Amino acid sequence: MAHLSRIISRQVQICGRTFAGGLPKQCRNSLCIATYSRALQKGPASPTGSYRQAALLHSSSQHLAKKDTQENNDSRALVLHKQIFEDVHPEIRTKANFLKVLDNFTKRDIRRRGHVEFIYAALAKMKDFGVHKDLEVYNKIFDVFPKNVFVPTNFIQSLYNHYPRQQETGIAILEQMEYYGVMPSADTADLIISVFGFRSHPMKKFRRILYWFPKFKHINPYPLPDPLPADPVDLARLALKRMADDRKAEFKVYQREDDETESNVKTYVTSIQTVEQQKMLAEHPKDIPVYVEGSFRLWLKDKQVYYHILRSDLLEGTKDQAMKEKEWVEDELTKNDEGRRRWLDPVAFVENVPEGPVFAICITGSSCQESLNTWIKGLQEDNPALKQIPVVFKLSSASTQLAAVQ
Incomplete structure (x- = not known):
């Protein structure tokens, strides 16, 4: 055990800190004390090997302590520099x-x-x-x-x-x-x-x-201007033109923020409708209601707008017409090739599509019931048949829909 005492005395010299009684003081990370306990459990060992092991452990402990101190100083400096900008x-x-x-x-x-x-x-x-x-x-x-x-x-x-x-x-x-x-x-x-x-x-x-x-x-076929317009009406026009899928679609502003209305709601109401949508709405049965649904979120770069749609359920006659078009696709293009038919006609099974025809799209500043009523009144002036069709409002929040999806 004589060489163990020499090992301990060398460890005391490495640590450089002793109590009055001569016992070694514990290091910050207790690596030296762990070395003593392992040496006493193993019994006699080479003094040189134990000395080197203890020296390596002690140097690694000092390196870890310096690294922790540096990270703390860096985080403290980052907070101080952020305070300069926050001031x-x-x-x-x-x-x-x-x-x-x-x-x-x-x-x-x-x-x-x-x-x-x-x-x-x-x-x-x-x-x-x-x-x-x-x-x-x-x-x-x-x-x-x-x-x-x-x-x-x-x-x-x-x-x-x-x-x-x-x-x-x-x-x-x-x-x-x-x-x-x-x-x-x-x-x-x-x-x-x-x-x-x-x-x-x-x-x-x-x-x-x-x-x-x-x-x-230039990879986007529908590029957006840079920067985006600051006027919300111009931003709504940009969004509706992208969704209309028709260059001849008519964009209208039924209300502006500075207009005086009966409801005293200071907001804008914009809408877009194509000629085909007007024909579909004129031919719509008078006893089947149409629905105002929304709001739905649309992103334009880092800005978002909320829009509503006017639609109806898919009618039986529309289903039959769609199935006839499907048969025409099969006869003329696919030549009885099942795989090619599914590749060319991905929406062949129309009966499984829950959405019906969309008659118009609108974007308002507040998405409230009063602004949507203004939109419907404006559509009734352009589409007289809408006055005889019942309109049902099915409104929901876009943030609620996003939370439900997540």
């Missing part, structure tokens, strides 16, 4: 003030200490200032990095993740630009090269964005 009053959160905060940070310290935490705080607060789609602001955030510090100087450094945390921060900036559809420019490339070099992960991300963004820019 700006909501009424003056503009692009100019956001750039002013960035300039104050870059001028405060030439070494840019804490720039990583500051950049993450700036990215989190960009939407509050309304600059989350501004390329100039993103280039200004890249300018916060110190220049020519993180550039790899040899092949080995460029092969591995040189300054990984700073490169992850640069990738985070590009990912946020990608999320909001901001196309980087040549100035962005110059800033990335001056900060990280050409052979770096942020530069790879930049080249991938530059490759894929132009390919997806």
Whole structure:
């Protein structure tokens, strides 16, 4: 047991802390005490091996303690940097003030200490200032990095993740630009090269964005204007034109927000109807009701509108006509080929389709009963047959429907 006492004395020297009685004081993570207990249980062992094992355990404990301390300091610094942006009053959160905060940070310290935490705080607060789609602001955030510090100087450094945390921060900036559809420019490339070099992960991300963004820019056959119109009536016109599926469909505004009405509801009422829908509504039986259903959600980029439809149940005559059309498709195109018939005619089984014909679509500002009554009155002026048809309202909330689906 003599060598065990030597092991313990060496551990005491490693820890550097003893009580008055000479007993070793417990370390923060109890790794040294665990080493003592294992050594006493195993009996005699090589002093050199036990010493090395204890030294490795103690060094690993110090490394973990330093890592925890660094993470706590980083989170504390992130909170402090976020507080700088939160101190700006909501009424003056503009692009100019956001750039002013960035300039104050870059001028405060030439070494840019804490720039990583500051950049993450700036990215989190960009939407509050309304600059989350501004390329100039993103280039200004890249300018916060110190220049020519993180550039790899040899092949080995460029092969591995040189300054990984700073490169992850640069990738985070590009990912946020990608999320909001901001196309980087040549100035962005110059800033990335001056900060990280050409052979770096942020530069790879930049080249991938530059490759894929132009390919997806014109992939939508129904492109939307950029930016979207701020007027809700123009936004409703854009949404209804996309749903009407007819370039000759007639768009009408039955009420505007500044119009005086009997119900005193300050909202807009817009509607769209095609010539075919007017013919279908004129031929609709007078004893079968039509339904006003909604609201349904429609997304236009990052904006959403709610619309209602006027429809009826699927009639028996419509089913027979649809089945005749199905037989024509089978005779002329499929040549008795079951697989080809199902591929060419995916809606052949019309009797399984619960929806009926849609006669009109509307978008209102409030989606209330009064605004829908205004819509029906406007439709009755354009479709006299609707005055003799009973109208049933089947209203529900779009958020409730979304919650039910989830």
